[in-house]
Amino acid sequence: MHDIPLGALFGALFLLFLLSAFFSGSETALMALNRYRMRHKAQQGHRGALLAARLLERPDRLIGLILLGNNFVNILITQIATFIGWRMFGDTGVAIATGLLTLALLIFAETAPKTVAALHSERIAYPAAWVYSGLMRPLSPVVFVINVLANGFLRLFGIRMDARQRAALSADELRSVVVEAGALIPAKHQRMLINLLDLERTTVEDIMIPRNEIVALDLEEDWTDVLDQILSGSFTRVPVIEGELDRVLGFVHMRDVLPLAYRESFGPEDLRAVITPPYFIPEGTALNRQLINFQKEKRRIGLVVDEYGDIEGLVTLEDLLEEIVGEFTTDPPTMGGDVLRQPDGSVVVDGGIHLRELNRALDLNLPVDGPKTLSGLIVEHLEEIPEAPASVRIGGVVMDIVQIKNNIIRTVRIPPAAPPGSPESS
Structure with a gap:
């Protein structure tokens, strides 16, 4: 090496610094990738995202490969820098080279590239994935030995790689993602997504019409009053009771009742003929579960009952959907009847x-x-x-x-x- 010109040594040192910066920065970029955006791009056929996703399926192998290359390069940098210092200034140059090398590695091979990688992770990670995918095959035996030794050491502390969990968002984390989406998702759509996530926290009692406000057709009342209520009512589906709400017979759809109501012979038995059986909802049922139950039972209205079977209120599919999309009808001057x-x-x-x-x-x-x-x-x-x-x-x-x-x-x-x-x- 004594015959190698100093210019060539400085050139080799510069190239090695670039390699060290690449290893350090690409490691940060790959680990900082948004996993969900990466998977979305991979599903769309983005080759770099697909390679990055495969590499990150086994982060222990990827880290082993990166550290193998980074440490090898840093060792060469240390040897060459020390030799340059010795050739230029003798033993004093070795100390000078050590100090300058520490500062240079910290700035140009660690801090600067990792900062850039954290800010522009996709621009760096996807091209780097091509490089690491190519290096993984020839270096896999060495990486395998390193991982076996490292994982064996981790098992001494109860850490197992096969027990790692896939990155999954909880409802609260997903809610934060939606809120932070900003202009990527329109504000109205953000509210709908948040409301949808909140369904599991909300129960039927939160949206039900209270018992004392339920409008029902009472077959024990004067038939003229019942008929007037049918003709002047504003509800599509109405409960039918006998004397009191807890003696509910079922529901009638005004679409089936109104054609009959204009007949002179229309009476209580005609009304009973179009009654559908009542549908009961246990109190405490979460709205996300009730939405599924409505769909499963092909129902649009139900009565909320407590543990003793007493009716507490009434819930409709429209009330439930309004929890997601907001009010279906609005009146700006009054903002609604209430x-x-x-x-x-x-x-x-x-x-x-x-x-x-x-x-x-x-x-x-x-x-x-x-x-x-x-x-x-x-x-x-x-x-x-x-x-x-x-x-x-x-x-x-x-x-x-x-x-x-x-x-x-x-x-x-x-x-x-x-x-x-x-x-x-x-």
């Missing part, structure tokens, strides 16, 4: 409105892990049934109780939000 926007900016709300619906309509954050309705939330917060008029603040929202009837808060007024920093806001 939420009325006033000219002064305040909002008059029905006390029986579901808290989830109110939060969506007014972009509030009232707690939904307790009572399901606004009336129930206020009573629980005050620990008594208030007398109107009265005001209460819950979750930073000021609410004026306007009307109470039969120990139930019927009407609540929410004043317009105060500007930030004003005395009212604090």
